Amino acid sequence: MSNPLSGFAELAAAARAVRENAYVPYSHFKVGAALRAPSGAVYVGCNVENVAYPEGTCAEAGAIAALVAAGETEIVAAYVIADSAHPVPPCGGCRQKLFEFARGDVEVTMATVDGGQETVTVADLLPGAFGSAHMDRT
Template identity: 80%
Template sequence: MSLKTAARQARENAHAPYSGFKVGAAIRTASGAVFVGCNVENVAYPEGTCAEAGAIAAMVAAGERVIAGAYVIADSPLPVPPCGGCRQKLAEFARGDVPVTMATTGGLAETVTVAELLPGAFSAAHMDNT
């Protein structure tokens, strides 16, 4: 299944009764497996979960750790980028050259790299005391 199709299908399952803004995400791992997520809102803002975070959690729960590509889709006039927290989550599991496609349900798409989404990312190297 393509990441586009997987993200589009996941978006349909989003729980967005407050904003009405449904987001779907799909990630492909280095092994070729595809994991999906959708945003899940909660009446106690900001306790919801982003689509990208959901896909990453599913990936980790399945024992995978390396993202090879990501796709995010929303019903918006312009492609919607991941929030700051999700950019850091992507950077945790993806090299800087990994492509992230941001798309609209209307067919617009833009592909950037993880490094372009989060220049100067905080990484494990910052925690090395040796």
């Protein structure tokens, strides 16, 4: 990708568009996420609620599922947007999910529908993350 800003704009537009598809009849809090893989492909997800609240799906988790379903296993950039006064960070579970598929230096941009945004790295979101090295028993 020759122009990183055009790639960033594409992620932002994809997250904003998929956010409109969120199924949120209980909270009315729509979230959209867009992830870029090394191939350049963009995968999106939106939050999907369920009346049994713990059974809902976060936007980030939906986008990661789409990434994996397409046969990819790495995230090189992430963009998450919500209708909030301040940029909304991923929940704890989604931070761990992002860490599974992204290096610590991968940027995650959190945005509001009104144009506010903050960019942090995956490592900033989840310091001291539990990783595959913790599974090594030797």
